[in-house]
Structures are given as C-alpha cells and as structure tokens.
Amino acid sequence: MPLLPFKKEIAARLSALTGMTAEEAETTLEIPPDSALGEYAFPCFHLARRLKKPPQAIAAELAGQFAGLTSAYLERVEQAGPYLNFFVRPAYLFQELLPQILREGPSYGTLDEGAGRTVLVDYSAPNIAKPFSVGHLRSTVIGNALCRLYRACGYKVVGINHLGDWGTQFGKLIVAYRRFGEPALLADDPVHYLYRLYVRFHQEAEKAPELEDEARQWFRRLETGDREARELWQHFRDLSLENFQRLYRCLGISFDSYMGESDYNDQLEATIELARQRGLVKESEGALVADLEGHGLPSCLLRKKDGAALYITRDLAAAIYRHKTYAFHRMLYVVGAEQTLHFQQLFKLLELLGFDWAANCVHVPFGLIHFKDGRMSTRQGKVIFLEEVLERAVELAREIIEEKNPSLEEKDAVARAVGLGAVIFGDLINDRIKDVEFDWEKVLDFAGETAPYIQYSHARICSILRRAAAAKELPDPQPAALLPEAEEKTLIIALGRFSEEINRAVRDNRPSYVARYLLELARSFNRFYHNCPVLTAAEELRKGRLMLVAAVRIVLQNGLALLGIEAPQEM
C-alpha cells in the first residue's frame, strides 16, 4: 500500500495540528499539478475561513510546525503560498517500496477492503438467437473489468450472464424458421443463419403484418410449454450459447452463472403475488400495472393482458432469487444507459416490496455505440459483428508484426493479445457514459493512447530483463541505491499510486481510471527508457534501474490483467 501510508500519516499529523478529523484532512489532500510541488498538497483555504486568517499565513504557520519533523515516509514540508506541500522520502521509495513491489509481484496493488463481502456483477447478457454485435462489447468488457477490479479489492465476485433467452422475439424466430428455414443452413452457421431469419421476419412482416400476431401466438405456445415450440427454442438456445462461449473464451472471460431470463419462469407468479399483497398492483385495460406515480416514476406493466409477464417482472424475480442465493452486499447491472428508467423502476419496486437491500443495487450505465448516420439495428441488419471486429484487429496486428518483427516466435498468440487488447482498451479508455461512434480506423489504430502502446512498453522491459538474465543478473528485491533522475522518481511515484487508482475505479465503477493510469505509467516509462540506459549503466545504478523496470513491468502486467488484457513478453 505504497503511498497510502504516507498520505495517512500526513492526514494524522494535520489532524493533530488543525483539529480537523483525520478523514477530513485526508480528503482535503490533493495531488499537486507539478511533481516539483511534492507528492501531496494541503490547501489552506478551508481553514482560512474557520480561523479567519489568510490562507498564506496558515500555511506558513503549519509549515513552521512541521519544520524539522521527518519520518520513515516524510522528507520535508514546504509552504507555497496558500498550500502546504509534502515530499516523500526517496529512501522510502527506492529502498522499501521498490523491493515490496518485486516481492508482491502479481498481488501488488491488491487491497482487502472488500474481504468477506460479495458483489454480483450482471453483465454481457446477449440475446440468444441474435449474433454478438459490437454493441454487446461494451457491457461485456466493462463488466469483466469491474469483476476483476472488485476481486483486486478483496471482494468475492459473482459474474452473472443474464442471457436474453426469452421473449416475443422467439415467437418471431420460430415463425420465420417454420416458414423459410432450412435445417442444413442452420447447422452450417447457426448464429448468422438465425440472424438472417430474424431480419427476414421483419422484412416479411412489413408486407404481411399478420406475421406479428402469429409470432405472438408462437411465443404464447412457448410459454405454455408447447412441445414443438419448446424444442425449437432449446435448439436455438444451445447453438447460440455455444457460439457465445467461443467468443468469451477468446476474450478470456468466464461467468459464474448463466442463469437467463427463461430460468425465472417459475417464479413470476409468486413475484406478482408478492407485489399484489403489498398493494402495489392495479388492473388496467386487462393488464397488471405497478403504480409508481406517487414515487415520481412512470408506472410499469408487470403482466400483459394476454397473461405474459414482462422484462421487469423477470428482473424482479431474478433480483429476489439472487439475494436469497448469494446474500450480496452489492449488485451491479452493467447495462446500457437507455435502460436507466427501467432500473429506477426496478429498484423502486424492490424497495416498495420491503427489501432494504434494494439500496445496494446499482445500475452501471454506458453510452451507445452507433454509426455516423444513426444507431445500429439488429432488425434492419444494420450491425457490425463483434467477431468480425476482433478478427480484423488480430489480422492487422499480425501484419504489423510481420513488418516490424518478422523473426518473432508465437506470432499468432502475440497478434491475438495485441489485436484484442486494442479493441478492449479502446472501449475502456473513455468514460463509459459517453456514446461511441463506430469507426474502423479508430478500432484498428495501434498508436498513441492504446493498449499496444502499453503492451509495447511491457515488451521492452521484458527484453531488458531477458538480457540481464542472460548476463546472470536478476533484479534482487533488496534495498536499492537512490536513483538520481527526475524520470526515475516520476516512475516510482506512479507505481506507488497504483492501488489508489484501483480504489477509485471501484468507488465509481469506472475502469477508465485504471486504463488512463496505465497509459500515464507507460508514457513515464518510455521517457525514462529514452533518457536512462539500464544495462550499460554503472554497477549500482544498473541494479537500481533493473529493479525499477522490473517493478514497472509488474504494474503494467497487473494493470492490464485488471482490464482483461494480456501483456506479451515480446512483440
């Protein structure tokens, strides 16, 4: 816990001197805009108000009280106008922190604040019988990163893939398959063929609206357990799931549960009954409605007039089941921002049903992926398949390898890591709430603020370490000499902030913080690399720098792993 103890120590001392609580002091501490101003800064404006003295005077006074005070962490304190700047002791950085990172290796950066707590993450949730489009990438990639981040904070994480395997679209699919379907084509390329049927259905239904009714009837038959409907559904489901799992394997993602919408069919009536007992339900035009108007939300339907339950009824049943099963401390729904209202209604209903844990349910929304000229639409066939995106990215990575490093071994594995990394990182780097315009050029860009940039930095370090090992020199987790250059200090400070970034990412459910941090770290490393030779440096310096780059490698690898991205040793 690298720089955190330093921060806590400052907060404690400030608390003793000012009468603020330690927590208050800690949250007031900030990171100065320039590293020449120290590692943490304390602005005195708040105190100025309380003490009715100019902030400069308070800063000067406090600086006086800190004068001569040092500790294992603290080197010195300086006043700069209304600020108090704290400088960490370099000996701590190089002789304690650095060896610590090497010792902890893969577990460096992890925390234990979540120990004993369970977090559920509901993510990905593709619709069976529709191909996996780039639109589904977001939930999948963000959800996976959140799972890993929470685990790194000590939580027990349960990843749930709430498969979209129920609903009227299966009626449509059954109608289309019975009318136009050919088993041989289905067997050949199931998911794409089902997709073509789905698109075909909507084209035909334009001309013949009665198809929609027929679809509703077939869905009704499915709900009542009709054998033919059931068998077709099961068949479509199996084929799709197989296809999705191939994709997940490729992305290195696994789920703890694949319980989907269809798995709650037997709990829907009980859920509606519960709502009825609580007096939340009224009848309207033959349908059952949950009245939320008194709570500032539009009412929502729990059951259609034809007796079929709806999305929100299923989500209610699922939430109740999950709490019973996992007793979670928090449940995240990584679902698009267009469903914000749905989740407001869902959480409000859970609360009104008397579940106090409703407050621990969180919607983690993200923006839409769209084309320049409008949104993607599965029905109209206006989609880009994730498979195609991943294949092209890997292919391009492969071409670049061929051009830049033709003698590389394991070209395929590296191309996969780089191509997939670029796509995943491209999704995680920006604030998830923003909409994304799909652009092949951007997806296939491997320079600048990208995963390959970080991976390349990692590979360079591996190369240094390989050469050092060949010369029988290995980084040794012993106290090192102090490293003199500014680039070196910048680097090690960055290493020390790793767990703070993980913490922040978990606090806001925003993996982008870690992605940005890694970019910054890689940038610092590349500057170091250009200005500070490692292997040709003199004995002591070489030892220290070897440790430093070994530590950077650990953080880059651990950080990329948190985002679900591999770090190849060469590229």
Place this chain on the structure above:
RNA sequence: GCACCUGUAGCUCAGGGGAGAGAGCACCGGAUUCCUAAUCCGGGUGCCGCAGGUUCGAAUCCUGCCAGGUGCACCA
C-alpha cells in the same frame, strides 16, 4: 410534452471545487554506431455550448436556455 445523459483544441477525448486548462490523432520538423522507432523530442491552437447564481476560488456545484443523444404501458 416530461425525464435522464452529453457539450472542453481541427478530430477523439482526459481533467478528484483549488496552484498558468491537458493528452492522443492529424499536420510540420527532428532523434537510432546505444536496452525493440508500435518509441521519444520540438512546433500552436481554446468565448471549457450560452446566460445567470453559490463560493475566498467554478471547466467542475445550482438554476434557466440552446444543441445533440436516449427513454417515457402490453419489446427486451
């Protein structure tokens, strides 16, 4: 009509109420007898959408407006 989200450099975006608003891309120029040039260095641009307000201090918080996106009862 109502609600939510977004608006920062030519483009894509960072920016934790605080110290002169930052990156990447694109464009121009430079760096390799030396650890991988998928790298590094230099070059410049901003009514932080607009108008008010809160504050010692606002790109950041509040209100209104404008623009774009997304939702709002029998889809999921």
